Amino acid sequence: MDAGGVPALTYAALEARFALERVCYERLRIAHSYISHSDLRTWKPQHVVQTVMEMVDANIASDWTLNIGSEPGDHPPKYIPVGTQKGFDPKYINQLWQAVSSFLHCALPRETKAPIEHYAAEMKLRSKLEEVLRELDRISEGTMIGALVLEKVSFDCVCGQKNSRSTASLKHNDIINCIKEGCKEQFRAEEVADEFFFERRKxxxxxxxxxxxxxxxxxxxxxxxxxxxxxxxxxxxxxxxxxxxxxxxxxxxxxxxxxxxxxxxx
Ligand SMILES: [Zn+2]
Ligand SMILES: [Zn+2]
Structure with missing residues (x-):
């Protein structure tokens, strides 16, 4: 960005997109540790961003600090902070991802007589990149990431994919999409006597x-x-x-x- 000029800014947009995708891959990998590496490798970046956005498990995107007691027991005299996770709004990340992606395509003219521009306007590029940088800097202030999943429920989709949710964030009648790319199966969570069942929506x-x-x-x-x-x-x-x-x-x-x-x- 310091180099200036539209070609350099367009390259910066590509780097910004990498960074946003990486944030999403990291959160997804931690929140869904059962997704195998080979599964994840086949997913398109857009699908990863989308899946993070749709996920019901709010913990992967929320702020929290992990403290450890200085001594064993329920009420240790001192708590020592171990690390902090910075949360983010997955919808906002998706919006930024879409915006920087649009700079990597030819800008189509708004009217038939206008010339087809190769690059996006410099002002527009720069202000959006600054916005992405602010958000990435804010997220990078965190010293750790993890999923505060105390108790989990899992079910297998008809496609064979295992899906899991933290019971803390799951509610009766919640709708869950199978996380496998391309699978269109959807399930409704049903809570019966403190136990969750998953009904296939058909x-x-x-x-x-x-x-x-x-x-x-x-x-x-x-x-x-x-x-x-x-x-x-x-x-x-x-x-x-x-x-x-x-x-x-x-x-x-x-x-x-x-x-x-x-x-x-x-
Ligand atoms: Zn499935
Ligand atoms: Zn028939």
Missing amino acids: IPVSCHKCGYQHGLPYREVTEMSKATEGWEFKCRDCGVSNVFMWQLRQFARNDQGMPEPTDQDG
């Missing part, structure tokens, strides 16, 4: 031809793209293709002010 769909009942992964259906081709699956019993598509519908207000579909299609 959408019941019967085959249009033979009626065979399928339990489709909730996110697979609800997060399908709006592309006109839709999303399809083959029936597990008769093999026929079943297609889903988003449909835009028109509604009108009835006498009670509630929306009701009109007769028009499309």
Whole structure:
């Protein structure tokens, strides 16, 4: 950044992105120690940032100080600080990551006649980089990182991935996405007599031809793209293709002010 000039600042944006990714990798590795190194290696950086953002375990992103008692017992005469973790807002980190990433692409013009710029504007680059640096400096003030997970519950996803949560931060009805990249399975936590169970969220769909009942992964259906081709699956019993598509519908207000579909299609 001191060298100045737009090419140098663009390179600084790349370094800033590395640093943000590293912060996320470190937190994820510690909070989910069961994620194997080889699993993590296959994840795209964006997925790591996203997973850290979505994680329910608030401890990896919170401020805390670990103290150790000078003598054994519940009330030692003195506590000695061992280290401090600096927390961060994962949404903010994601926002910064998106911003510096945008500088690593061609800046598209806002109108058709404007020239296509190779680099982002210098002022914009510099002010965003300064913002990232402030946040990285603040996080680096911490002397240790770790997950204050006292008690954990785990469950295996249908894809084989083990998922864990700290019971301290888990609530009844919490929704948990499987952490494996590409897996669309989602689970609902259910607390019964101080014990947690995890229920797979699925959408019941019967085959249009033979009626065979399928339990489709909730996110697979609800997060399908709006592309006109839709999303399809083959029936597990008769093999026929079943297609889903988003449909835009028109509604009108009835006498009670509630929306009701009109007769028009499309
Ligand atoms: Zn899974
Ligand atoms: Zn069928």
